[in-house]
Amino acid sequence: MTKKTICFTGGGSAGHVTPNIAIINELDHQEWNIKYIGSKKGIEKELITKINIPYHEISSGKLRRYVDFENVKDIFRVLRGCLEARKILKKMRPNLVFSKGGFVSVPVIVAARSLGIPIFIHESDMTPGLANKISQRFATKIFTSFEETEKFFPKNQTRAIGSPIRKEILNGSPEQGRRFLGFHHKLPVLTIMGGSLGAKKINEAVRESIHDLTSKYQIVHLCGKGNVDQSLIGLPGYKQFEYIHEELPDILAVTDTVLTRGGSNAIFEFLALKIPMLIIPLSKAQSRGDQILNAKSFEEKGYSLTLEEESLTKESLKQTLEKLEKNRAQFKETMAKSVQGQAIKLILEEIAKIK
């Protein structure tokens, strides 16, 4: 049997990479040569190199929604990225390009289209990101995490399938988690995930309330690169990490409650694990507002509570966490009824159809 080749792309933040990893882990490596095209400096380089998938670099520029001189430079970077991606793809000759979005994916999609290579894209958020908005016109098939997102894409190419979740996330060991963290059984565990790149506002609010919080919980704080607070190292019941790799499943296995940004992949992972969550979405001032919509969708379905960043204070954080704890049984019950877990199976079925 001759092996087929699939080339993944996507990056900029972990949310544009971890779903690709989830699919890569489940693909038959005897049947598929698996490759990746990403940026030179993005987090995708570290995450993909770690799982030993051949990684090809291209130039990439940020796609900004506002006017900035950097835009001019970035237009040239994106154009250079298109040429580099075309050269790589021409040599690689993949049967399929699979994109998770993020700005590095656009040159890859444009190049793939110019070479007549089939393209699948996946959109994790409630509304399409700029990269997928551009890419959709070139895509053969489009998958979305949320049902509500289907309407933004061409009807006959699009299917809502949920979020491709890494299998290992669901198989953590509470004993190993507790051992790794040095936590006891006397207080519940609150995990704080400020998005894969960290969240300054959440970090500040948590640290302002740290003594109150550690009287009620043992805390794991995933605070983002460069955001560890040196003055709090060694505080009993408070563990800070810039980013967690293979220990994440074990940490989530001991987690009772999460305080999180509204990144789509993270909240779908917590849903799959049925962990009650308080979502503090990235504000409209800092984004297109997709996390606010993600959070709204989850809250309406009864999976979570939302606290808007503008209303985030020591007091509101305390009150909302108390409300979440009071109703935790109800949240867990509603999450248990949600139907998830089909995304990878459905994507693999579609990939298998590629000649």
Ligand SMILES: CC(=O)N[C@H]1[C@@H](OP(=O)(O)OP(=O)(O)OC[C@H]2O[C@@H](n3ccc(=O)[nH]c3=O)[C@H](O)[C@@H]2O)O[C@H](CO)[C@@H](O)[C@@H]1O
């Ligand atoms: C600032 C920004 O643009 N954020 C976007 C980005 O978020 P971000 O990159 O934070 O993405 P998500 O929250 O969706 O996913 C983060 C992923 O990283 C993993 N993880 C995180 C921390 C850690 O220490 N270890 C670890 O493995 C999580 O388990 C998850 O799989 O992409 C998401 C998906 O398109 C969007 O919804 C977010 O709006």
